[in-house]
Amino acid sequence: AQSVTQLDSHVSVSEGTPVLLRCNYSSSYSPSLFWYVQHPNKGLQLLLKYTSAATLVKGINGFEAEFKKSETSFHLTKPSAHMSDAAEYFCVVSDVTGANNLFFGTGTRLTVIP
Amino acid sequence: KAGVTQTPRYLIKTRGQQVTLSCSPISGHRSVSWYQQTPGQGLQFLFEYFSETQRNKGNFPGRFSGRQFSNSRSEMNVSTLELGDSALYLCASSFDPGQGTDTQYFGPGTRLTVL
Numbered sequence: 001a002q003s004v005t006q007l008d009s010h011v012s013v014s015e016g017t018p019v020l021l022r023c024n025y026s027s028s029y030s031p032s033l034f035w036y037v038q039h040p041n042k043g044l045q046l047l048l049k050y051t052s053a054a055t056l057v058k059g060i061n062g063f064e065a066e067f068k069k070s071e072t073s074f075h076l077t078k079p080s081a082h083m084s085d086a087a088e089y090f091c092v093v094s095d096v097t098g099a100n101n102l103f104f105g106t107g108t109r110l111t112v113i114p
Numbered sequence: 115k116a117g118v119t120q121t122p123r124y125l126i127k128t129r130g131q132q133v134t135l136s137c138s139p140i141s142g143h144r145s146v147s148w149y150q151q152t153p154g155q156g157l158q159f160l161f162e163y164f165s166e167t168q169r170n171k172g173n174f175p176g177r178f179s180g181r182q183f184s185n186s187r188s189e190m191n192v193s194t195l196e197l198g199d200s201a202l203y204l205c206a207s208s209f210d211p212g213q214g215t216d217t218q219y220f221g222p223g224t225r226l227t228v229l
Contacts, residue, residue, distance in 0.1 A: 034217075036220075042222060042223075043118070043204060043220040043221050043222040043223050044204065044206075044220040045220070046217055046218075046219070049217060090157065095170075101147060101159040101162055101170050101172065102147075102149075102159065102218065103159070104149075104156055104157035104158075105156075106156050107156065107157075
């Protein structure tokens with residue numbers, strides 16, 4: 001069965017410092033992995049996705065993630081945090097059977113301190 | 115291109131009532147999925163529709179049902195509402211159904227409160 005574990009429920013960084021949000025996945029097959037962001041009272045926005053092409057995936061707003069099969073990780077990073085990055089971030093794995101449903105992590109709330 | 119739209123944005127119902135939520139996918143998208151988001155359970159998959167047929171279903175009771183119309187618009191219905199049904203209900207659409215790699219685009223959600 002597919003699942004993801006987000007290792008931190010809350011991360012706090014200062015504006016201008018790097019961001020690291022950690023995610024480990026569990027999948028019997030090569031997974032498709034996503035990071036979504038949710039701002040307060042808003043829907044989910046796709047940041048980036050991995051689909052077995054390049055292991056380093058670049059997304060929107062300066063975010064990127066690296067797929068590491070040996071570590072079963074898909075951590076999200078950004079070199080310099082901006083106040084607008086404060087939100088909830090979800091690591092997501094898709095159903096490997098091809099069904100169109102997603103399995104979400106429990107989320108990491110990112111706080112950016114001015 | 116317009117995004118996924120959901121109506122209404124907010125609903126207040128009482129226990130025992132039923133409710134219908136609506137979702138209009140991005141133009142050209144034929145797959146619509148529904149998710150429930152609660153503080154306690156997080157985001158959970160409800161079901162997916164493609165070509166007016168339910169393709170996949172999550173682990174929710176039969177009180178939760180849905181349908182899809184020929185124009186790909188989808189509705190979700192919850193009957194005999196319980197307090198625990200209070201949640202944000204998110205709809206997502208995608209172009210290539212049945213493909214785990216396909217990106218799902220989410221609407222803003224419908225906030226349901228059951229009193």
